[in-house]
Amino acid sequence: MTRARLALAAFAAILLSSTMLAQIAPDDLVITGAGWGSGWDTEIELADSELGTGTAGSVFTVTGLTGPCPPTCDSVAYSVPPKGTVRILLSQALPAFSGLLTLHVTTDTERPLPVVRARIFNGAIPGQSAEIPVFRNPTLAPRSFPVLVFPGLRRQPGTYSNLILQSLGPVRADALVEAFGPDGRLLGSEVVSMPRFSSEPVVLADVASRLGADQVDGGQVRVTNASGQILWGVLATISSDGRLAIVPGANP
Numbered sequence: 001m002t003r004a005r006l007a008l009a010a011f012a013a014i015l016l017s018s019t020m021l022a023q024i025a026p027d028d029l030v031i032t033g034a035g036w037g038s039g040w041d042t043e044i045e046l047a048d049s050e051l052g053t054g055t056a057g058s059v060f061t062v063t064g065l066t067g068p069c070p071p072t073c074d075s076v077a078y079s080v081p082p083k084g085t086v087r088i089l090l091s092q093a094l095p096a097f098s099g100l101l102t103l104h105v106t107t108d109t110e111r112p113l114p115v116v117r118a119r120i121f122n123g124a125i126p127g128q129s130a131e132i133p134v135f136r137n138p139t140l141a142p143r144s145f146p147v148l149v150f151p152g153l154r155r156q157p158g159t160y161s162n163l164i165l166q167s168l169g170p171v172r173a174d175a176l177v178e179a180f181g182p183d184g185r186l187l188g189s190e191v192v193s194m195p196r197f198s199s200e201p202v203v204l205a206d207v208a209s210r211l212g213a214d215q216v217d218g219g220q221v222r223v224t225n226a227s228g229q230i231l232w233g234v235l236a237t238i239s240s241d242g243r244l245a246i247v248p249g250a251n252p
Contacts (some may be wrong), residue, residue, distance in 0.1 A: 027113045027243040028137035029105040032166045032201055033234045033246060034090060037098035039124040042090040042132070046080050046105070049112035057107035057114075061097060080114050102166045102201055125242055133248040138168065138230050146225050148249025150235035153179060153219035155208035158240025163221055166201040167194040169229030176224040177204065179211040187219065188212035191226070199214070201233070223249060 034042040047054055060075035063128045076093040080086050094101070105116050121129035138144060155160050167173035173194045179187040188211030194202045208216050225231050 002046045005060065007107050008083055024213070027107050029113065029134050030137050030166075030232060031103040031105070031116075031132055031134050033132050033164045033236060034103050034118060034120060035098070035100040036091040036094075038118060040122050043119045043121065044088040044090065044103075045085060045117045046078055046088070046114040046191075047085045047116075048080045048083050049114060051112050052083050054084070055080050055107060055111045055114050057105065057111060059088060059093065059095065059103055059105050061094065061101045067241055074181065078114075084160045100164065100201055100203060105134075112181075114172070120244075120246070122244075128242050128244050130214055130236070130244040130246040133234060135232070135248070138232075144230060145250050148223040148225075148231060150221040150223075150233070150247055150249045151246055152219075152235060152237055153208055153214050153216055153221050153247060154237050154239075155206065155213060156240070158235055159238065160206040161208060161221075161235050161237040163204040163223075163233065163235055164201050165192065165194060165204070165209040165223065165231060165233040167229050167231055169227075171229060172227070173229035173231055174227045175224070175231055176226055177211070178222045178224070179208055179213055179216070180220050180222065181213075181216055187216065194231070207235075221249075 033125050036042055044059065056079040058075045058077045073096045076088060078086050078088065107113055116134045118132040119129055120132055120133055155161065176189060177192050178189040181187055190211060192202060204210055207221060221235060223231065223233065233249050234246050
């Protein structure tokens with residue numbers, strides 16, 4: 001074997017071992033803006049990791065129930081075979097929780113994270129769907145988002161943007177929400193409070209109008225973390241022709 005091939009083999013061995021070491025403890029992915037009801041549903045696809053060894057875990061939401069939750073009422077287990085794929089329909093997996101939810105995809109100990117895709121769709125209108133960003137839980141990784149920036153803010157006849165925010169911290173989170181036009185002009189602002197560990201994110205419907213803008217095309221929303229808690233969110237824009245677009249506030 002040549003020196004170059006030996007180096008490549010050594011690098012591959014290091015990469016594989018570091019990937020497996022990173023998965024000794026359960027890991028967690030977060031999906032904000034999922035949900036079902038009123039004709040809408042969410043489809044989640046879980047594919048086996050790059051290791052090709054199969055994986056297992058659960059998809060769950062954090063509930064606000066004061067008492068014990070009946071078995072599996074707030075979670076559904078998954079098991080992905082080696083190099084396989086599993087599909088979950090949220091209305092069937094979590095029938096007790098309709099509306100918007102923040103979901104977690106976690107793994108069993110010593111199991112790798114699957115590769116996850118999430119899509120929200122309207123069953124009554126074919127083609128009205130959008131991908132939902134999936135990202136690594138920043139409470140388990142060295143990432144924080146002091147400012148979230150959402151491009152694509154729109155408000156026109158029949159077209160509007162909804163801001164969906166979620167706190168991932170253990171205490172109430174406060175954030176400054178600001179809307180700007182394409183030229184950087186401030187359109188309005190509001191301080192928003194989010195409860196701790198809530199299964200339901202905070203939704204600012206038609207956020208441009210809420211902040212005082214009658215019309216805007218291609219502006220942005222900026223969310224500044226004012227409490228030190230970890231925040232995440234998406235901006236969902238519904239167009240007059242039925243199209244749906246969902247963008248995150250940072251690169252996942």
